Amino acid sequence: MKILAFDTSNKPLSVAVVDDGKVLAHIESTEKKTHSVSLLPDIKKGLEQSNLTVDDIDLIAVAKGPGSYTGVRIAVTVAKVLADTLNKKLVGVSSLKLLATNGDKKHLLVPLMDARNDNAFAGVYVNNRDGRLLTVISDHHTSMKNLFETLEQYESQELEFINATPRLAELIQNHFPKASIISTEDSLPDAAKLSKIAETTPAVKDIDNFIPTYLRLTQAEHDWYAKGNKEDKNVSYVEEV
């Protein structure tokens, strides 16, 4: 099975073309480039390096978030349009789960993304005997304080925090001095690993309604609900005219 996989959830960009587990092309970038500019040319380059055309691809795999809102939207838009327009299978994988592949298979893995003000997007994963990642705690947006409280029940296990910024690493060290920490620089998302997760993930059934996993409401919606407003099920907020 030929898979085209890509991730632009955060600053790094990763594109891979993989055929039955064999990596045919692998394009990585950590430079501060604009994903909207690079993604399609890099996909094109990856296919050329693989001597494939986009028609040869069987499955599109995309990191669907959480992450930078704009970043995940870029990858998800390209993935859903590509799958829809060429009638290909589409698989969306958690961007945090992808980062968990950078951890030690024996540890309890906590991939993170710094969401500022000592908040983070985080999930908890563990590898099963076949080396497949299982979810222990679903991805969520949390304060680091709450995350630590949640993790205390697992303190007997070897905790490994993945993709920690210096600030998050400092907080983690203070709370769990024995935990391993992988810094942001050392835990780049790898689209080849994304393709591997995608092989065992069910395909998206309804491509039209496939959207990024933001894990947070927009500020405007948050404030609107806080004022006691409720979504009106009878109103279609977006309508064809």
Next chain:
Amino acid sequence: MKKDTLIMSFESSCDETSVAVIKNGNEILSNIIATQIKSHQRFGGVVPEVASRHHVEEITHCINLALEEAKVGYQDLDAVAVTYGPGLVGSLLIGIMAAKTVAFAHNLPLIKVNHLAGHIYSANIVTDLQYPFMSLLVSGGHTEIVLVTAPGVFQTLGDTRDDAVGEAYDKIGRILGINYPAGKKVDQMAAIGKDTFDFPRAMVQEDNLDFSFSGLKSAFINRVHHADQVHEELNKNDLAASFQGAVLDILSNKTFKALKQHPVKQLIVGGGVSANQGLRKRLAQEIKERNLDMELVFPPLRLCGDNAAMIGAMAQIQYDKGDFADLDLNADPSLDF
């Protein structure tokens, strides 16, 4: 006989997701528009992050409807076109990524279209354009007088120095208790009311062709606040009529000043505010009174607001010139002519 050209076009610069299929730049085979107005009304105006999220939700559905309604397949298309600016960057990017993906997947040339040029060329769908022609572009984001000297050649003669005209409508609409977009309602109220408040007509004495609406907006707000303080009841229809009266004087004054400098055979009005009935009547009346031998072209209401059909209309000109973009195309939120 020249072969027909079919262009699939995308527009997502603000709060409408639109995909169209246009034949030869002047025939609409489909023009799907998904509007987010009801969503943003919850917040009293367009929230960029919410707009971007909606675009991702709508995009593939709009593409498929556009093909279905046009009764064509990807193999029938000659090019893909997309708005790359001006607009909200997060919104623009969804249309751009989608268009680039379709172009790449089906090996079609990509055309990057200026949103403002699209508004002007919406007229191409309803009339034969005669160069040079004048265009008045009035919307929530823009107020410009543009001389179009040849296909796709634009010369900006006047621009707004502060608020766009549609923006001013939304702001005074809020004072009158009208939710965004306020233009239509203010226009209706203005038709009933009388111009009694004598709001300032900014810059009409000046020789340049630029606009300013912030002084008018402030005068309006101050008048209403003053009345509130002294518990004076103001007639809202008269307020609307007085505001619109000033707006129409300003727009008309500058437009005809431009036409005097550059006599042309056509005046094209585009952008969301071109749906304004007061504006339509006023310009028609002025042309008649001034005895000008000139065609006044307003796009049909469906083509006044943001839509992809107008992007396809403009794209045809670029297609004919071989003006194509690459897959590294990015959004340009503050693009101008």
